[in-house]
């Protein structure tokens with residue numbers, strides 16, 4: 001079979017927590033084209049973040065692996081930028097400086113200072129944050145912080161944008177605005193995106209495909225749903241579109257009829273601590289130096 005842009009093949013992972021082995025993922029296979037937008041959906045604790053962390057290079061798979069544009073993923077790198085649920089901006093740096101940090105890391109050698117400045121401003125404009133360049137994260141709203149986090153990732157021109165519930169902490173209206181912005185940016189830039197979400201409508205609205213995961217332990221991909229709704233997509237029109245309603249129904253059925261009973265699993269505390277840690281590493285998991293966790 002021909003290599004795809006992003007190839008996740010036979011991925012499994014077993015964690016070793018204080019001598020107890022826990023198999024989180026088993027035989028996960030996903031092949032993505034360049035420019036594709038894929039959502040991962042599944043019950044809490046099934047392994048969505050673990051898949052993302054493996055693609056990010058933050059976790060090493062126990063079996064199988066990830067190949068991006070012909071190159072095996074072995075560690076974090078600026079070709080895979082991560083947007084976390086909680087922005088992970090450096091609180092002491094301005095909006096501009098937060099993006100600058102990432103841009104300098106990737107483009108210090110290839111762009112002049114003036115070009116970098118223009119590039120930072122361009123990316124903040126893409127997310128409608130060019131009006132607040134000199135504000136600190138503490139001086140802007142949650143939705144604005146998330147916009148800056150997205151701009152920071154986009155500015156690195158990653159091959160793949162990895163988003164872990166990027167709008168999960170936002171109110172419904174802000175979330176809708178950011179979803180629309182993301183669709184516009186995606187239409188303009190053609191980013192390849194993997195996004196974790198718990199929101200069925202969000203998955204259908206944004207995705208080309210929805211990857212639905214079975215419950216763990218040993219979670220895997222249960223079904224993949226193609227979303228062939230025409231773009232650009234308008235949330236109001238789609239609300240009554242029979243195809244949208246049908247797709248939504250299929251995801252709900254998967255989650256609540258076919259896989260409704262998540263089995264008891266060890267606490268997710270460890271995973272959460274790891275994600276928090278990587279978030280604090282901040283300026284970027286996006287940055288090549290982020291913490292890497294070895295699996296058992």
Ligand SMILES: Nc1ncnc2c1ncn2[C@@H]1O[C@H](COP(=O)(O)OP(=O)(O)OP(=O)(O)O)[C@@H](O)[C@H]1O
Pocket residue numbers: 015016017022024042043044045046047048049050051216265266267268269270271272274293
């Ligand atoms: N570093 C780790 N060490 C041990 N166990 C882990 C680690 N990371 C994840 N796990 C376990 O793997 C399973 C999958 O966790 P993961 O965070 O990937 O799930 P999730 O689907 O993203 O959950 P949620 O939707 O609640 O964020 C959980 O049982 C979790 O406890």
